[in-house]
Amino acid sequence: MNNSDLLYKRLKKLIAVWLLLTCWNSDLINQQVLVESRIVSPVKDPLVTQSFSTSHKGYDIIDKFNNRKVYSIVRCRIVDKGFTGNKSPYLTCYDFNNQMYYKYIHISSDLVINQILDSGDIIGNYNNEGNSIGFHLHLEVYDNKNNYDKESVNKWKM
DSSP: OOHHHHHHHHHHHHHHHHHHHHSTTSTHIIIIISOOOOOOOSSSSEEEEEOOOSSOOSEEEEETTOOOEEEOSSSEEEEEEEEOTTSOEEEEEEETTTTEEEEEESEEOOOOTTOEEOTTOEEEEEBOOSSOSSSBEEEEEEETTOOBOGGGGGGGTO
16 A cells, blocks of 8 residues: 555545544434445454354354454444453444444454444454453444344355
8 A cells, every 4th residue: 555545544534533523413424424335354364163143142253373353344433342241342333334233342452432444444353351261252243223133244254
């Protein structure tokens, strides 16, 4: 990526943040700031170690080659960050384009709420904190009505 591409990408992010801060309750946000989202895998070389079930409301994913970097699945805005009831660090992103939430659990991240991410941006690293028996990313996908969407993972071809 050359300097002008990098400058353009940074300028685009600054404009998106400015729009979020100045037009928070406006209809401009969801369609003009966060448009066209390509879907990428949350880890580079994914391996699902535990699938969605009635007792497990998400997917446990590791990188086959132990690269612990976690990537934004789509273009989104960080809407929540903290710790679950069992002390697992998490970060939740909202995809305006598809109106879906992506909750990344067992993740170390320096990102902040309201930050805009492009698909493929590094969110942080998955870890072993909280209720966990090994390093992994626990990923939950749900819609605006808090319904889990287990079919979305098929889009990442894991």
